[in-house]
Each structure stands twice: as structure tokens, then as C-alpha cells.
Amino acid sequence: MKIFRLFFWVLAFFLANHLWATNDPSIKIKETSECVLEILYSESQDIDKEILAYLSKNYNLNIIIRRTLGRNWNKxxxxxxxxxxxxxxxxxxxxxIDGMHGKMKPEIKYSKTRYLSKKRAEVPTFVYLSDKPLALTYRVGLVSDQWEIFDIVVENISIVLTYRNQFDAFFDNNTSEALIEKLETLLTNENLGKSLPI
Amino acid sequence: MKILVNRFLYNKVLLFTTLLFCSCLFADDSNLDYGFSEEENWSDDTETKSDLLEPINRSVYHFNDFIYLHFFDPVTNVYVNYTPESVRNSLNNFFTNLKYPVRFLSNVLQVKVKEAYYESLKFGINSTIGIFGIHTPSDKYDFLNEIPNEDLGQVLAVWGVPAGPFIMVPILGPSTLRDLSTRIVGREINPIDVSSDNWDTVDTQWIALLNTAEILSLNEEMLPRYKGLKKASIDPYTALRSTYFQQREQEVSQ
Structure with a gap:
């Protein structure tokens, strides 16, 4: 009898965990965005690193990166x-980060989550950096019972698609060594992102 | 015997549940593409296929890039630094309001009666209470802010006219054959664009001044975006083409 009771509790635990993980993805996105903004508008010296560490803890960022590369991953x-x-x-x-950064800490309004299927959803938000709101939509997918961000769409422009098209064109004539060199140049360019409204 | 059967059933149930949990826990992790389908991970090559003139387009892009950064940017900086924000906003509102005929006609041609009516209402309010459109009292009404921005290129797209080849137009930037042709037609109904046939009958200096002001107003918004896109891009030409196609696709679908 004890074994059945134990089995019941184990089942209940997994079921509760599953339900928790598959609830509205906007809850986690809201928490994360608020924390990212806190770091972004703090006086920290290493904002990029702190945000990256925080995001990595909450989301599997490799998913969005692998998706920007698409079929080029094998190249x-x-x-x-x-x-x-x-x-x-x-x-x-x-x-x-640069898209979220303005003169003042922006206000973010979250719209109702749109469920496209059991494993795909969109969380539309509006970022108020100025009078005119910036439409920013998070595309999320259920991976290993967790909602993971797989694309960010800013004013109808998908970050994943835009980068993927560039990688497609880049790999037509270049190798991965050239890509590393190019990325390092872009990241070490001190002007990068100073006026980057994606 | 009964104990043996129960034991057998118990083992079966245990084995089944263990397998079920294992499959739930590790199903996605075992997939290197994180459960995304091949279609989701592969890019659509419509853009590449429609860029038949890529070598020429890339040359035009480099020419435009030079013009934007060496001529437009310094002039726009002077405009932004020496013109009060309120004046710049008013100028932007004025030009947006003047393009009402194009938006109205585009709505009518797509049989978007409600949107055409809202556009007229917005134009009426901003042109009168808003003093020739320099103010936007229509902003107070949410339903007037949510009208999709229509143009004649979208009309042709809705009518089923294919976009045609991608064209990087000198100075104007990315376009397609379909959108470029509607720009020419749009000149006939845009109050500040005058077709060459009417040049003798209008004050060309006045029109040139208005067009310059409009370009400055547009550049104030577009140039920071362009510079930002360029700085964060591995291939700025492809990035510009991609953003153009995505933006147009969304506008047409609205």
C-alpha cells in the first residue's frame, strides 16, 4: 500500500511540475523583462555580462542562437x-539591450498571450521608450516542458530571420573562421549599438 | 498464483510509468534542433530568388550608403540639432497628414470602407482642429490610431500582382518592381509630389522646399535606424533586404 501512496505522490509532483511549466509564458517573460530593465538602468559597470548571466539562468539562449544559424550550423x-x-x-x-535602452526606463505593457499550438505561443508587448510605442513580440516554444524564447520580433522584423538570411548569404562565399573574425570585429566596434533601435 | 499475477501486473505498471516519465523528460533533449521542425529552422529563400539583380543592387546599395552617411547624415544632424523637437514633430505630422489621399484611395481600392472612413475622419480632425495637420488631436481616439498605414503597393499585392524583382533604388533604397511602379502613380495624387507634366503650372521652388523638408523629416527617423542596422549586421545589404521584405509582408497582411 505504501508503494502505491509513494507512486501517487511522485505522479502528483510530476503533474504539478508539468502544469507549472506549461502555464502562461508571459508570466516568466514579464519577470525576466523587469529584472533585465533593473540591471539595464542600474549603475553596474558590466551590464552586458550581468544580463547575459541572468538570462542564461532563466532561458536556454542556445535555442535562439541555433535558430539564427539554421542550416548553416553544419557549415x-x-x-x-x-x-x-x-x-x-x-x-x-x-x-x-539597445532596443530596450532609452533616455528613461521604458514602460512595458503586456498583451494577452496568443497560443498558436500546444507548443508554440507569442507574447506581444509594447515598449514605451517615447510617445510612440515599440511593438516587441516574444515567440516562445515549449522545450522540455519549459517555455523558451525562440525569436524576438521588433516592429514586425524577426531577429532570427534577419540574422539567418545574413548567415545564408555570408556562408555562400565565406568560412566559419571568417565569421568569427567578422563577429569579433562587430563586437569590438565601440560604436556598435550606441544608436541601435533594431 | 494470485500474488504472482498481482506482482506481474505491478511490475508492468511500474515499467510503463517509468518509461512514460523517461520519454517525457528526455524526448526534447535528445533532439538537437530543440524540437523545431525543419521548416522552422530553415530560411525561406523567396528573398534570394527575387533578387535577380543582386550585383547591380549591391553596387547601388554602396552608392546609397555613401550618400546617406556623407550627405544626408550631416544635414540631418544640423536639422536635428538646430530645430526644436516640437517643430520637427509638427513638420512630421504635417507631411503624414498630407499623404491622406494615397491612404484613402488605397483603402477604397481594397474595399476597406471602415478604414477609409476613419482615415477621412482623422484627416478632417487634424486638418481643422490640428491646424493643417501640424497637431494631431486625433491621437485622443484609439480607433483612429490603429488604422493600418495603406499604400498603393499593398493594393496591388492584395489584387494578386506579384512583387517582381527586388530593386535597390538610388537614394530611395529598397523596393520591388511592384512597389516602385506604385510610387510613380502615387506622385499623381500626392499633393507635394508633382508629375513632370504639371511642372509649368506650379511653383517649383515651393514644391522643392516642401520636398526637402519632407526628406529631412523622414531622415530624422530613418537614418538612426539605418546606422544601427548597419553596425549590427554581418551583411548590411542582406539585412536591409530582409527587413524590407518582412515589413512589406506584414503591411500587406494587415
């Missing part, structure tokens, strides 16, 4: 794959 030497992922992660993060 990257296996020895370079990790480095490419890290560099693109920083580039995409920089684009996101």
Missing part, C-alpha cells in the same frame, strides 16, 4: 561551433 567547423554561438549570443543580446 561551421565543430571546433568553432561553441565560439560562434557565444559571439552571436553577445551580438543578439546587444541588439536586444
Amino acid at each position: 561551421i567547423d565543430s571546433a568553432h561551433q561553441n565560439k560562434v554561438v557565444e559571439l552571436i549570443k553577445r551580438l543578439v543580446l546587444r541588439a536586444y
Whole structure:
């Protein structure tokens, strides 16, 4: 009898965990966005690193990066794959951070989550950096019972699609070494992102 | 015997539940593409296919880039630094209001009666209470702020006219054959664009001044975006083409 009771509790635990994980993805996005804004408008010296660490803790960022590369993933030497992922992660993060950065801390309004299927949803938000709101939509997918961000759409422009098209064109004539060089140049350019409204 | 059967059933149930949990826990992790379908991970090559003139377009892009950064940017900086924000906003509102005929006609041609009516209402309010459109009292009404921005290119798209090849137009930037042709037609109904046939009958200096002011007003918004896109892009030409196609696709679908 004891074994059945134990089994029941284990089942209940997994069921509760499953339900918790599959609830409205906007809850987690709201919490994360608010924390990112806190860091962004803090006096921290290393904002990028702190945000990256915080986001990595809450989301599997490799998903969005792998999606920006799409089929080009196989064109990257296996020895370079990790480095490419890290560099693109920083580039995409920089684009996101600069999009959220303004003279004053923006106000974010969250609209109702749109469920496209059991495993796909969109969380539309409006970022008020000035009088005119910026439409920013998070596309999320259920991966291992967690809602993970797989694309960010700013004013109808998908970050994943825009970068993926560039990688497609880049790999027509270049190698992964050239990509690393290009990404490092972009990231070390001190002007990058100073006026980057994605 | 009964104990044996129960034991057998119990083992079966345990094995089944263990397998079920294992499959739930590890199903997605075992997939290197994180459960995304091949279609979701592959890009649509419509853009590449429609860029038949890519070598020429890339040359025009480099020419435009030079013009934007060496001529337009310094002039726009002077305009932004020496013109009060309120004046710049008013100028922007004025030009947006003047494009009402194009928006109205585009709505009518798509049989969007409600939107055409709202556009007229917005134009009426902003042109009168808003003093020739320099103020936007219509902003107080949410339903007047949510009208999709229509143009003649979208009309042709809705009518089923294909976009045609991608064209990087000198100075004007990315376009397609369909959108470029509607720009020419749009000149006939835009109050500040005058077709060459009517040049003798209008004060060309006045029109040139208005057009310059409009370009400055547009550049104030577009140039920071362009510079930002360029700085964060691995291939700025492809990034510009991609953003153009995505933006147009969304506008047409609205």
C-alpha cells in the first residue's frame, strides 16, 4: 500500500511540475523583462555580462542562437561551433539591450498571450521608450516542458530571420573562421549599438 | 498464483510509468534542433530568388550608403540639432497628414470602407482642429490610431500582382518592381509630389522646399535606424533586404 501512496505522490509532483511549466509564458517573460530593465538602468559597470548571466539562468539562449544559424550550423567547423554561438549570443543580446535602452526606463505593457499550438505561443508587448510605442513580440516554444524564447520580433522584423538570411548569404562565399573574425570585429566596434533601435 | 499475477501486473505498471516519465523528460533533449521542425529552422529563400539583380543592387546599395552617411547624415544632424523637437514633430505630422489621399484611395481600392472612413475622419480632425495637420488631436481616439498605414503597393499585392524583382533604388533604397511602379502613380495624387507634366503650372521652388523638408523629416527617423542596422549586421545589404521584405509582408497582411 505504501508503494502505491509513494507512486501517487511522485505522479502528483510530476503533474504539478508539468502544469507549472506549461502555464502562461508571459508570466516568466514579464519577470525576466523587469529584472533585465533593473540591471539595464542600474549603475553596474558590466551590464552586458550581468544580463547575459541572468538570462542564461532563466532561458536556454542556445535555442535562439541555433535558430539564427539554421542550416548553416553544419557549415561551421565543430571546433568553432561553441565560439560562434557565444559571439552571436553577445551580438543578439546587444541588439536586444539597445532596443530596450532609452533616455528613461521604458514602460512595458503586456498583451494577452496568443497560443498558436500546444507548443508554440507569442507574447506581444509594447515598449514605451517615447510617445510612440515599440511593438516587441516574444515567440516562445515549449522545450522540455519549459517555455523558451525562440525569436524576438521588433516592429514586425524577426531577429532570427534577419540574422539567418545574413548567415545564408555570408556562408555562400565565406568560412566559419571568417565569421568569427567578422563577429569579433562587430563586437569590438565601440560604436556598435550606441544608436541601435533594431 | 494470485500474488504472482498481482506482482506481474505491478511490475508492468511500474515499467510503463517509468518509461512514460523517461520519454517525457528526455524526448526534447535528445533532439538537437530543440524540437523545431525543419521548416522552422530553415530560411525561406523567396528573398534570394527575387533578387535577380543582386550585383547591380549591391553596387547601388554602396552608392546609397555613401550618400546617406556623407550627405544626408550631416544635414540631418544640423536639422536635428538646430530645430526644436516640437517643430520637427509638427513638420512630421504635417507631411503624414498630407499623404491622406494615397491612404484613402488605397483603402477604397481594397474595399476597406471602415478604414477609409476613419482615415477621412482623422484627416478632417487634424486638418481643422490640428491646424493643417501640424497637431494631431486625433491621437485622443484609439480607433483612429490603429488604422493600418495603406499604400498603393499593398493594393496591388492584395489584387494578386506579384512583387517582381527586388530593386535597390538610388537614394530611395529598397523596393520591388511592384512597389516602385506604385510610387510613380502615387506622385499623381500626392499633393507635394508633382508629375513632370504639371511642372509649368506650379511653383517649383515651393514644391522643392516642401520636398526637402519632407526628406529631412523622414531622415530624422530613418537614418538612426539605418546606422544601427548597419553596425549590427554581418551583411548590411542582406539585412536591409530582409527587413524590407518582412515589413512589406506584414503591411500587406494587415
